[in-house]
Amino acid sequence: MSNWNVDFLQKDPVHKDCKRALIILNQPFSRGLFHRLWNSTQLHYCADGGSNRLYDTLNDSPTREQYLPDLIKGDLDSIRSDVRAYYELKGVRVVQDHDQNSTDLMKCIRTLQDLEETEGSKQYDIILLGGLSGRLDQTIHTLSYLHKLRKTRRHVYAVTDDNIGWVLDEGTHDIAIDHDVLGQTCGLLPVGIDSTKLSTSGLKWNLNEDISSFDGLVSTSNHLVPGQDVRISTTRPIWWTVELKCCD
Known part of the structure; x- marks a missing residue:
């Protein structure tokens, strides 16, 4: 028997024993949904162009400084130069991974798995912001990758505004x-x-x-x-x- 809930979508986040990681993908999202997911997660990654979405959604500088991701990772072919410069100036870790056999999402999850091994604690629940809209090939990748992740991860969710x-x-x-x-x-x-x-x-x-x-x-x-x-x-x-x- 497996149990699931979506309490991380509540306006006032519920903090339980579980740890959650948010991975922001390169698809549009609303401020309202973003704030709910950010506030209910402890770890925040951007998959390459997801950093552009974060930067543009938080379109005033004081607000941007309140929501700095822990990591931006990918092959970095999508991140804009102004976005990269801004986050690097703020001390955000930006990592380029040239592996052409993995997507930016896969690169981020590999980093999360390395962190879990280092911490020696239970898995983070993973929440993807995006992945179910936009280009069909990217949506199919999300469907396929989460299908595979079921073998090694307990809870992985994909969330859009819809x-x-x-x-x-x-x-x-x-x-x-x-x-x-x-x-x-x-x-x-x-x-x-x-x-x-x-x-x-x-x-x-x-x-x-x-x-x-x-x-x-x-x-x-x-x-x-x-x-x-x-x-x-x-x-x-x-x-x-x-x-x-x-x-x-």
């Missing part, structure tokens, strides 16, 4: 639904597998050992039930997505 998603590995999952921050529409997506058998509770249209595949049933545009949490059982890993309400 929705949040993560991979549920085979087994049963209890998902605490915060109806104040999550919208009603949700989906179960059989990405990267041939098929899976799904059973659910807490959805308007529940599944009962139904087979889901790209060639058959795909549960999109399902709805959460007000006041209820969700339980999902799956025989293969799947993507779970839920829309977000506006974060001010």
Whole structure:
């Protein structure tokens, strides 16, 4: 049994024993969502061009100085020269990694894994700001990479202003639904597998050992039930997505 919640999306962050790392990707985001995620995480990385997004979103200098990332890393083909100069002047570590067999996101997570080994403590939960919008090839990379990370990471989430998603590995999952921050529409997506058998509770249209595949049933545009949490059982890993309400 795996347990999931999205308390890091609350306006007043909930600080629990778990440690969280925010990785900012090169996609647009609102200030409201950014502030919620930054304030609920202890570690903050920018994947290359994600630093441009951070710099431009915080478009006044005093505010920028309050939100300095711990690291900017990638092949650095996207970061603007003015953004790099600003963060280096503020003492932010900017690391160029020329490995062409890994993306900027993968480079950041490798650094996080090295830190975890050094600290000798439990894993950080990872929250990606971006990754599910923009260029299709980049979105597919997010879907693929998180599918692979399920084997080594407990909790990895991808968040945009429109929705949040993560991979549920085979087994049963209890998902605490915060109806104040999550919208009603949700989906179960059989990405990267041939098929899976799904059973659910807490959805308007529940599944009962139904087979889901790209060639058959795909549960999109399902709805959460007000006041209820969700339980999902799956025989293969799947993507779970839920829309977000506006974060001010």
